[in-house]
Amino acid sequence: xxxSKRTSMATNETRAVRKRGESRTNVAKVRAGAPYVWDGKxxxxxxxxxxxxxxxxxxxxxxxxxxxxxxxxxTTIRFDRGILAAFRDAGPGWQTRMNAALRDWLKNHSPA
Numbered sequence: 001x002x003x004s005k006r007t008s009m010a011t012n013e014t015r016a017v018r019k020r021g022e023s024r025t026n027v028a029k030v031r032a033g034a035p036y037v038w039d040g041k042x043x044x045x046x047x048x049x050x051x052x053x054x055x056x057x058x059x060x061x062x063x064x065x066x067x068x069x070x071x072x073x074x075t076t077i078r079f080d081r082g083i084l085a086a087f088r089d090a091g092p093g094w095q096t097r098m099n100a101a102l103r104d105w106l107k108n109h110s111p112a
Contacts, residue, residue: 038046048056087094 036047087098090097
């Protein structure tokens with residue numbers, strides 16, 4: 001069923017627990033507690049202002065993806081299965097090693 005959530009208790013068990021006033025969470029305890037108030041002493045404990053939070057979110061969004069200034073280009077190319085298997089079998093970083101091998105080949109076989 002789309003959107004449904006399964007719990008460890010059946011619906012009738014949940015209703016019975018609520019009727020008895022019991023809870024499996026500490027919601028009432030959390031609601032009864034005092035809200036967090038910064039004491040002004042430790043700057044590391046200070047909550048972020050709205051502007052600081054938005055600036056942090058924007059900075060995170062700018063970090064995603066390939067770093068700026070990269071000279072790499074995405075392309076589709078077909079290689080023999082054996083060649084790909086050899087590079088992949090060497091472990092992570094196989095694409096970087098393949099790029100280095102092609103760069104080395106170009107040094108030795110300069111285009112005319």
